[in-house]
């Protein structure tokens with residue numbers, strides 16, 4: 399999973415760079431940027447690059463992922479202003495030495511049982527006028543046309559449904575799980591912040607996609623087969639097997655119609671004085 403998170407984030411870099419440039423219009427010269435639920439630190443390092451005057455702290459529950467983040471920061475020459483903090487969110491933020499001028503949380507909040515309480519804790523760790531930038535929601539990744547010439551058309555839509563159901567189960571099983579309506583601006587407001595902007599960013603790698611996109615799609619489809627494959631019928635499972643077989647000309651490794659198209663939404667909110 400660590401490798402998959404890292405290669406996917408690398409592929410998504412153009413999307414993140416546009417999101418960071420957009421955040422930069424609102425947040426000027428932050429002293430401390432915190433990446434809450436940073437994973438392997440691909441985005442944390444993009445922050446270090448986009449904001450050369452800032453110190454960046456990547457926070458995550460996984461020490462192994464933060465090890466990757468530190469190695470990355472070293473490779474990219476930003477280690478002198480890059481730190482990590484290992485621990486459960488949101489409590490781990492209590493160990494920050496200073497309040498954050500910018501706190502970024504991308505696709506991490508939805509792993510926390512009580513999302514509203516976590517947002518309030520994130521807000522507490524912001525400096526006055528500090529910004530919380532939350533990446534949640536958007537569109538599921540698409541990588542194949544509706545009719546791919548093998549199996550029954552619409553496979554990706556059926557995989558999306560199974561993944562949504564699994565996501566709901568995942569949330570229910572989280573410790574301290576609380577149901578909330580995923581109205582992100584309303585949740586940010588309830589956390590005592592002033593919602594400022596919402597925008598979605600597109601990743602559009604048209605067919606024929608480069609090899610690194612194929613690798614990400616193959617890893618993702620392999621993972622989907624593992625986690626929701628049982629919910630597919632026999633015909634769809636056979637199609638997925640063909641798509642994953644590197645020897646098969648119809649596989650994601652070789653077909654010419656493979657693309658990557660997705661959108662992620664970012665919501666920003668500012669802490670009042």
Ligand SMILES: C[S@@+](CC[C@H](N)C(=O)[O-])C[C@H]1O[C@@H](n2cnc3c(N)ncnc32)[C@H](O)[C@@H]1O
Pocket residue numbers: 403407434435436437438441457458459460463485486487488503504505506509510
């Ligand atoms: C889907 S990954 C997102 C990684 C990165 N932010 C990105 O957008 O590529 C979610 C990350 O949140 C971390 N995470 C999940 N639950 C956590 C928790 N309770 N405390 C701390 N980190 C957590 C995971 O270890 C993982 O790195």
